[in-house]
Amino acid sequence: MEKKNKGCILAIDLGTSGPKVVVADLAGGFLAQTLEKTPVKFLPGGGAEQDPEDWWKAIVRASRRAISESGQKDNILAVSCSTQWSGTVPLDRNGNVLADAIIWMDSRGAKYVRKLVGGPISIDGYSVVSLPVWIRLTAGIPAKSGKDSIAHILLIKNEMPELYEQTDMFIEPKDYINYRLTGEKAASFDSITLHWVTDNRNISNVKYSPLLLKMAGIDRDKLPPLRGVSEILAPLSKKAASELGLKPGLPVITGSPDLQAAAIGSGAVKDYASHLCVGTSSWLTCHVPFKKTSLLHNMATLPSGIPGRYFVANEQETAGACLLFFRDKIVYFDDRFGVKGERPDFFESFFSDAASVPPGSGKVIFAPWLYGERTPVDDHFVRGAFFNLSMDTNRSDMARAVLEGVAYNTRWLFEHFMKFIGRNVDTINFIGGGARSDLWCQIFADVLDRPIQRMKDPLHANARGASVQAAVALGEMSFDESARMVPMDRMFEPMPANRQVYDDLFGVYLGLYKANKGLYARLNRSDGV
Secondary structure (H helix, E strand, C coil), X not given: CCCCCCCEEEEEEEECCEEEEEEXXXXXXXXXXXXXXXXXXXXXCCEEEECHHHHHHHHHHHHHHXXXXXXXXXXXXXXXXXXXXXXXXXXXXXXXXXXXEECCCCCCCHXXXXXXXXXXXXXXXXXXXXXXXXXXXXXXXXXXXXXXXXXXXXXXXXXXHHHHHHXXXXXXXXHHHHHHHHCCCCEECCCCHHHCCEECCCCCCCEECHHHHHHHCCCHHHCCCEECCCCEEEECCHHHHHHHCCCCCCEEECCEEHHHHHHHXXXXXCECCEEEEECCCEEEEEEECCCCEECCCCEEEEECCXXXXXXXXXXXXXXXXXXXXXXXXXXXXXXXXXXXXXXCXXXXXXXXXXXXXXXXXXXXXXXXXXXXXXXXXXXXXXXXXXXXXXXXXXXXXXXXXXXXXXXXXXXXXXXXXXXXHCCCCCCEEEECXXXXXXXXXXXXXXXXXXXXXXXXXXXXXXXXXXXXXXXXXXXXXXXXXXXXXXXXXXXXXXXXXXXXXXXXXXXXXXXXHXXXXXXXXXXXXXXXX
């Protein structure tokens, strides 16, 4: 396709830890990259919230810096956004935020989802009456963990009725940022999915289902109108343009949530081409040409960021977050030892320590279920652990065990993922912050027994996906062309010498969950759930 412009895209990726903003050219290159931090508020009973104003202020700071560093202010053609998914922002009639956003880690709505989906006769907690309806229309069903958007709204409706009544519209994080950019309130076919009230059978014309809305007990008027994926949403407003330092009227693209944008930005846009993303959480997915559901393993094919296509939706709750846990709660815990502040050299030391230990971590196994789990088991009671510690265990053993434990969890998902798509996966594109570590890339290759293909600029794959969506919407490229514009950085081949030790320890890892899941439920079941 002949390129019509030599301009750039301002691409925003709002993750849980904060926004990453890039200025990308139409050949897939990055002319500037910036990031900012945003805090998370953890509340009793499984709550997790963020202030949407923190998101916007951080995006403005990062965007202005990226635009300045790129020197391309006058050449930016469009703005495109990807964000964390499964979050809920309550807006009043004037578009003002009424309360902090409930984000994807929040499980307080679990009991209301269980009541919604359960029944006298059930399969794995799902009513045999309502289950076929949800699966037929959506390909999925609200997760019992209570972390989907529908659970957030049910939590507000049942425990914060005044807030529910005051709310004019519940909106996803991506769609909130688009609203701040344009003044247009809308959801895209992909961002609305985890409300589980849309009919997704016609992937090119997703629409609200009156039956599902009635089953869920959610007012249709409190949900945004729907728009297609990877299309122009509206022009950049004068107010947003002034804040960002851009000219008003630039096209703003509907964009996609993180999973869908990453699938595009990883270069894995062909059907069955797979990518692994390790950030705060992690996922393993691909695009597929069919609609399918695995209730047992909490996977489904949902609307993707590519028009007319599905992708395999799954997510593992804590991956890179486990490294932060190890740093902040074990090594540098800010208490009576008087250790204050973040140590900027921590991760360099962490990976160096982990690399000094042979594969297997002295048979220490780390279970990364620090905030429950989604796939391949939907279990918000399960918790993390260091298993098989001894007097000989040291910090280096534990550091490597954290990396291997996240990889074991991915292998657990990987086996069910391949069964779900009905074919073997030969090579996996690797993106996300975790991909920056050579050691972790090699551990994943060894544990999964697959070549791991690390993509260039893996931390910015979501932003790259958002920029590709903009370029496609502007007619500057096709999605197939975009795959050739995502360069590989390095290939990591599995090492046969490590095969046996990881096979053995992975078997023990699975046994830990199977043997203890009842104890986790007993210890962590909240009153009334």
